[in-house]
Amino acid sequence: MSTLLAFEDALEEITRSASVLVEQQTIPLINAVGRTLANNVVARISVPPYDNSAMDGYALACQDWQDGKRFTVSQRVAAGQHPQPLMPGTCARIFTGANIPSGADTVVMQENTELEGDKVIFTKQPTSSDNIRPLGQDMQIGQTVVKVGEKITPIHIGLLSSLGITEVIVYKQLNVGILTTGDELIPTGEKLKEGQIYNSNGPMLSALVAQAGHNVSHCLHTADTPEDTKTALKTLMQSCDVILSSGGVSVGEEDHVKDALEKLGKVHLWKIAIKPGKPLVHATLQGIPFLGLPGNPSSTLVTYHWFARLLLSICAGQVAELPKSYPVDAGFNRNKVIQRDEFLRVSIGKDGLAYAHPQQSSGALLAACESQGYLHVKANTQIEYGHSYSFYPFSSF
Numbered sequence: 001m002s003t004l005l006a007f008e009d010a011l012e013e014i015t016r017s018a019s020v021l022v023e024q025q026t027i028p029l030i031n032a033v034g035r036t037l038a039n040n041v042v043a044r045i046s047v048p049p050y051d052n053s054a055m056d057g058y059a060l061a062c063q064d065w066q067d068g069k070r071f072t073v074s075q076r077v078a079a080g081q082h083p084q085p086l087m088p089g090t091c092a093r094i095f096t097g098a099n100i101p102s103g104a105d106t107v108v109m110q111e112n113t114e115l116e117g118d119k120v121i122f123t124k125q126p127t128s129s130d131n132i133r134p135l136g137q138d139m140q141i142g143q144t145v146v147k148v149g150e151k152i153t154p155i156h157i158g159l160l161s162s163l164g165i166t167e168v169i170v171y172k173q174l175n176v177g178i179l180t181t182g183d184e185l186i187p188t189g190e191k192l193k194e195g196q197i198y199n200s201n202g203p204m205l206s207a208l209v210a211q212a213g214h215n216v217s218h219c220l221h222t223a224d225t226p227e228d229t230k231t232a233l234k235t236l237m238q239s240c241d242v243i244l245s246s247g248g249v250s251v252g253e254e255d256h257v258k259d260a261l262e263k264l265g266k267v268h269l270w271k272i273a274i275k276p277g278k279p280l281v282h283a284t285l286q287g288i289p290f291l292g293l294p295g296n297p298s299s300t301l302v303t304y305h306w307f308a309r310l311l312l313s314i315c316a317g318q319v320a321e322l323p324k325s326y327p328v329d330a331g332f333n334r335n336k337v338i339q340r341d342e343f344l345r346v347s348i349g350k351d352g353l354a355y356a357h358p359q360q361s362s363g364a365l366l367a368a369c370e371s372q373g374y375l376h377v378k379a380n381t382q383i384e385y386g387h388s389y390s391f392y393p394f395s396s397f
């Protein structure tokens, strides 16, 4: 166990060496959902750009109010119209979104008024600023509203549109190459023969990478030979910004990825004290970051979530955030001391406790589908009922 790198150290080492690898481009805002901002967006106008009414009603100056006073309606202001200054002692009929006339400092909603012919009585004394949405209430001119590295969401599209913005400067998408390894693997769609299984890590990694907003530029498969492995890696090195692989990183004679990396580039770390995912390898191939994820499907998933996701987001210029967790008590015991940091696939019960899926084999993927997230149990501890651990919902990755 002593040769295994600690989880936190591996995370630090992999992310420390990473940097933004993509150029910038200007694109229409409407096409920018999921893209990463390459510079801060600063408001060039205030929103709203003028004081406006939050209600259909009447605008007046508070100081003009007197109990029982009958107000003349001196003007009518609909949304989109430019009002005249309010004549002293009068009120203005006003509608939601309409510009507040100068001289008025409050709006009374029409439900709180009484009409007497063409006069209006305000039954309750209004307070200054009531029902007025002031200039800049949402965003002020000069304010930084979205920061570099943020991923643009539909909410940002609305926000930036309210500033009149039509184009944004974003990072170009990161080109990610995926390599799967293993003679036993065949693509889905073909008929299984004795000794074969379907390649599930290729499609899963492609989907994870695409979901994170990157471009899967290649998804190759190689046989378990040193030559084929090197040839596939050389192909990926020609056009990918980052390369991920699955399988072939353990210690058997059929595992060729690490040797190929040593021949083509530099291996920085291999083997981490985590379960599942121990034989993770990190390398650079002529400046291209490379992560070799272990082939067992749950090991691939865990190492993608914890390491590859973060590496890709840094290289893509995204704000690289560690997944969010919250403390949850275990609803079960394990009577042996854990050797490597474990990421148990768990669900939260109605009692609020975490329950481990009964199938924790690194070869099993259904357990992850049937669970809600990871319970992180640190090395050299023992899981005890009622003790608190960090729970990471899958949605935080």
Ligand SMILES: Nc1nc2c(c(=O)[nH]1)N[C@H]1C(S)=C(S)[C@@H](COP(=O)(O)OP(=O)(O)OC[C@H]3O[C@@H](n4cnc5c(N)ncnc54)[C@H](O)[C@@H]3O)O[C@H]1N2
Binding pocket: 180, 181, 182, 184, 185, 197, 198, 199, 200, 201, 202, 246, 247, 248, 249, 250, 251, 252, 255, 276, 277, 278, 279, 293, 294, 295, 296, 297, 299, 362, 363
């Ligand atoms: N003697 C030792 N053997 C193993 C050790 C060890 O320390 N000493 N570590 C084990 C651990 S832990 C892991 S994790 C695996 C990782 O091995 P590899 O990364 O070399 O992966 P493979 O051997 O190529 O495959 C493992 C397993 O996963 C299946 N697989 C691989 N690729 C895919 C794919 N694309 N889609 C679906 N399934 C895939 C493969 O068929 C194997 O069953 O090593 C242990 N061995």
Ligand code: MOO
Binding pocket: 274, 275, 276, 277, 278, 279, 294, 296, 298, 299, 362, 363
């Ligand atoms: O790291 Mo392996 O994933 O324990 O099976």
